[in-house]
Amino acid sequence: MAAAAAAVPAAKLEDAEALIDSVETFIFDCDGVIWKGDKLIDGVPETLDLLRSKGKRLVFVTNNSTKSRKQYGKKFETLGLSVNEEEIFASSFAAAAYLQSIDFPKDKKVYVIGEEGILKELELAGFQYLGGPTDGDKKIELKPGFYMEHDKDVGAVVVGFDRYFNYYKVQYGTLCIRENPGCLFIATNRDAVTHLTDAQEWAGGGSMVGAVLGSTKQEPLVVGKPSTFMMDYLAKKFGITTSQICMVGDRLDTDVLFGQNGGCKTLLVLSGILIIPFTLNSSASSAEFASALTLAGCLLQV
Amino acid sequence: MFLKLNNFSPEKKVYVVGEDGILDELKLAGFECFGGPEDGKKNIMLEANFYFDHDKNVGAVVVGLDQYFNYYKMQYASLCIRENPGCLFIATNRDPTGHMTSAQEWPGAGTMVAAVSCSVQKEPIVVGKPSSFLMDFLLKSFNLETSRMCMVGDRLDTDILFGQNTGCKTLLVLSGVTTLPDLQDASNTIHPDLYTNSVHDLVKLLQQ
Numbered sequence: 001m002a003a004a005a006a007a008v009p010a011a012k013l014e015d016a017e018a019l020i021d022s023v024e025t026f027i028f029d030c031d032g033v034i035w036k037g038d039k040l041i042d043g044v045p046e047t048l049d050l051l052r053s054k055g056k057r058l059v060f061v062t063n064n065s066t067k068s069r070k071q072y073g074k075k076f077e078t079l080g081l082s083v084n085e086e087e088i089f090a091s092s093f094a095a096a097a098y099l100q101s102i103d104f105p106k107d108k109k110v111y112v113i114g115e116e117g118i119l120k121e122l123e124l125a126g127f128q129y130l131g132g133p134t135d136g137d138k139k140i141e142l143k144p145g146f147y148m149e150h151d152k153d154v155g156a157v158v159v160g161f162d163r164y165f166n167y168y169k170v171q172y173g174t175l176c177i178r179e180n181p182g183c184l185f186i187a188t189n190r191d192a193v194t195h196l197t198d199a200q201e202w203a204g205g206g207s208m209v210g211a212v213l214g215s216t217k218q219e220p221l222v223v224g225k226p227s228t229f230m231m232d233y234l235a236k237k238f239g240i241t242t243s244q245i246c247m248v249g250d251r252l253d254t255d256v257l258f259g260q261n262g263g264c265k266t267l268l269v270l271s272g273i274l275i276i277p278f279t280l281n282s283s284a285s286s287a288e289f290a291s292a293l294t295l296a297g298c299l300l301q302v
Numbered sequence: 303m304f305l306k307l308n309n310f311s312p313e314k315k316v317y318v319v320g321e322d323g324i325l326d327e328l329k330l331a332g333f334e335c336f337g338g339p340e341d342g343k344k345n346i347m348l349e350a351n352f353y354f355d356h357d358k359n360v361g362a363v364v365v366g367l368d369q370y371f372n373y374y375k376m377q378y379a380s381l382c383i384r385e386n387p388g389c390l391f392i393a394t395n396r397d398p399t400g401h402m403t404s405a406q407e408w409p410g411a412g413t414m415v416a417a418v419s420c421s422v423q424k425e426p427i428v429v430g431k432p433s434s435f436l437m438d439f440l441l442k443s444f445n446l447e448t449s450r451m452c453m454v455g456d457r458l459d460t461d462i463l464f465g466q467n468t469g470c471k472t473l474l475v476l477s478g479v480t481t482l483p484d485l486q487d488a489s490n491t492i493h494p495d496l497y498t499n500s501v502h503d504l505v506k507l508l509q510q
Contacts, residue, residue, distance in 0.1 A: 142369055142402040163346060165376070167369045170409045174399070192423050193380075196348050201384075203376045203421040211371075214416025215398050215409040 013267065023265060024244040026051055027234075029225075030062040030072075032250035032272020037198035040079045041271050048081060058087060059234055063189035063224040063254060065092040065160035065205065068120035089234060091188035091205075091224035092117035095158045096125040097233055098186065098223045108155030111176050113169045113208055114162050114188065122158075130154070131172065136164025140171065150175040159212050159220065160188030161205035174215045185216065189224030191254060195272070225249075226257035231264075303439055304392060304429045305362060306331055314361030317382050319375045319414055320368045324394065328364070335364075337378065342370025346377065356381040365418050365426065366394035367411040369402075380421040391422065395430030397460055401478065431455075432463035437470075454501060456480055458492040471495050 013019065028034055034044055051058060060072070060083060067075065069088040076083040095118055099110070104127065112118050112131040119132045130151060140148065148168075154176040162169070177185050191204035209220055223229045235242055245264040249255020250272025259266035305316070310333065318324050318337040328335040336357075346354065360382040368375070383391045397410035415426055429435045440446065448469040455461020456478025465472035472494040476482060484490065485497060498504075 140369065142408065144403060145405070146403055147405045163348065163373045165371075165373050167371050167409065170371075170413055174409055175406075190420070192421050197352055199351075199353050202354075203373070203380045203417075206420040207376055207380075207417040210420030211409075211413045211417035214396070214413040217398050 010268065019246065019265070019267070020051070020054060020056065023056070023246040025057040025059060025238070025240055025246070027059045027061050027231075027245055027247045027259075027264070029247075029249035029251070029255045029272075030060055031064060031195045033248060033269055034060070034081075035075075035079060036195050036272070038075075039198045040081075045081060048083075057238065057240075058083070059089065059238075060087055061089045061225065061230055061234075061258075063091045063191050063205065064194065065090060065095070065117050065188035065224070066115040067092065067117040068124070069093050070120070071117060089230050090117060090121075091160060091230075092121045094223040094230050094233070095160070095186055095188050096121040096127065098221075098229060099127060099156060100125055101233075104156060104184075107153070109151060109153050111151070111154045111157045111173055112160075113165065113173050113212065114158060114160035114205075115164075118158055118160055118188065131169065133162075133164050135169050135172070136162075136166060138166070138168040140168050148172070148175065150179070152180055154180055154183060156184040156186055157212070158186045158188065159205075159209050161191075161194060162208050165208050165211070170211050170215055173212050177212070177216045177218060185212065185218050185220045187220035187222045187224070189254070190220075190222055191224075191251075225254040226261055228258065228262045231258065231262035235262075303331070304427070304435060305333060305390075307439075310390075311361060313359070315357060315359050317357070317360045317363045317379060318366075319371065319379050319418065320364060320366035320394065320411075321370075324364055324366050337375065339370050341375050341378065342368075342372055344372070344374040346374050354378075354381065356385070358386055360386055360389060362390040362392055363418070364392045364394065365411070365415050367400070367402075368414050371414050371417075376417055376421060379418050383418070383422045383424065391418070391424055391426045393426035393428045393430070395460065396428055397430075397457070399479070407479065431460040432467055434464070434468045437464065437468040458485070458490065458494070462492050462494045465494075466492070473498065475500050477501070 035041060069085050069090055072088045072090055073085040110122055110127050110129040112129050115133060119129060122129045148171055150172055157173045157176050176183050187209040188205060190206040190209050192206045193201040194204035196202040242263040246267055247259030247264045248267045250269050256266045256268055316328055316333050316335040318335050321339055325335055325338045354377060356378055363379045363382050383389050393415040394411055396412040396415050398412040399407040400410040402408040451470040452473055453465030453470045454473045456475050458480055462472045462474055474494040474497040477500040
């Protein structure tokens with residue numbers, strides 16, 4: 001695997017033409033690359049149009065599980081970008097796709113600690129679910145005699161970003177994982193922070209997953225970046241090999257690692273979470289990088 | 303006590319993700335603190351122009367068991383730890399679960415601590431078992447020796463480890479979370495000196 005060899009330091013993107021000619025597909029992370037919160041990042045529409053005009057396939061992969069692919073499609077449309085739903089792979093979709101890939105029984109249920117995106121994708125895939133945002137209103141009272149029941153038919157707990165996160169949900173998820181034989185613990189992602197608004201960083205899905213891990217002492221199965229589940233899924237779907245792909249993202253420990261784990265080329269953009277200046281060291285090996293201002297400019301010169 | 307012994311500045315504040323017990327002790331020790339159960343009622347509004355502000359004078363975040371835990375508290379704690387220079391991240395303990403009611407186990411402080419730790423990507427200073435902080439404090443306060451002490455507990459990874467780390471004798475009771483199969487399982491690496499069913503066995507055995 002690439003990591004075993006001596007780390008090659010990242011190189012600044014200069015020859016955009018060479019990069020574009022060397023791959024057939026570009027995978028874009030969304031938060032910090034395409035948009036920040038609900039604001040489009042400068043130069044993105046022209047960049048996407050340019051790549052499409054050169055016959056490149058574009059795919060969008062996001063760890064943000066709050067929306068379904070359909071809802072993301074609407075977000076792209078609102079921002080004036082023409083992107084097909086089939087080109088979008090959110091970690092909410094990944095959770096449902098994973099359950100399908102293991103033939104998760106339709107008579108089993110899924111307990112969701114997360115938002116609408118996960119619920120919608122599970123429903124589309126034909127799975128029964130409980131939980132989600134409405135459990136945010138449920139309270140518990142730790143007093144003598146209080147007993148929390150849980151559904152013994154829950155065969156998987158899916159945990160993702162959840163702004164309605166509370167003690168009830170942690171306990172419910174924990175009871176299922178601990179007491180239902182074979183119950184899966186699936187995490188959409190483990191991002192420490194996320195850009196819910198463009199003004200600042202917010203505690204990410206990694207917090208909710210951390211809480212359930214803290215209570216169950218079990219490691220989850222991660223379906224989002226940097227796990228290669230989504231990469232393998234789309235490579236199979238589009239009939240491409242990963243060496244024909246360039247992964248473009250703003251985070252080293254999810255996007256770049258995702259690309260490296262999958263065997264793709266990797267391009268880091270500085271428009272997202274990372275602040276300029278920063279030092280590129282071993283974890284950015286084999287990545288090329290460009291600043292947000294020059295990504296579009298660089299590629300548009302071609 | 304940890305804050306006192308480490309000369310925490312009285313001008314700084316403490317943000318608490320936890321319940322009244324922590325707030326009461328901090329106030330008793332003369333520290334300015336806020337957060338606690340009240341913040342369990344606060345929500346965040348994720349609209350385009352919303353900016354989540356936090357007090358730049360918070361010098362320590364203390365995280366413990368919190369049944370009113372929510373996203374607001376997690377975000378507030380994360381911002382303090384990440385953005386206030388030198389802000390301490392203190393955990394009362396990291397127990398995954400506990401018997402908050404006698405009928406079943408419930409998520410422990412370890413849950414809240416893990417949530418904050420994963421968000422800030424930092425490990426906390428743990429003041430509760432199995433950290434030896436409390437023992438060091440006890441020894442200083444009461445002029446004792448650990449070789450003449452017996453730690454009695456029901457949990458291997460907190461109670462027994464605490465006793466072992468500090469050089470006490472250790473007695474595991476099977477009246478709580480640990481069962482005999484748990485103790486004897488091949489994967490268990492923490493072995494107390496002795497075990498028994500419950501503390502009452504001390505009386506029963508003496509009477510024999």
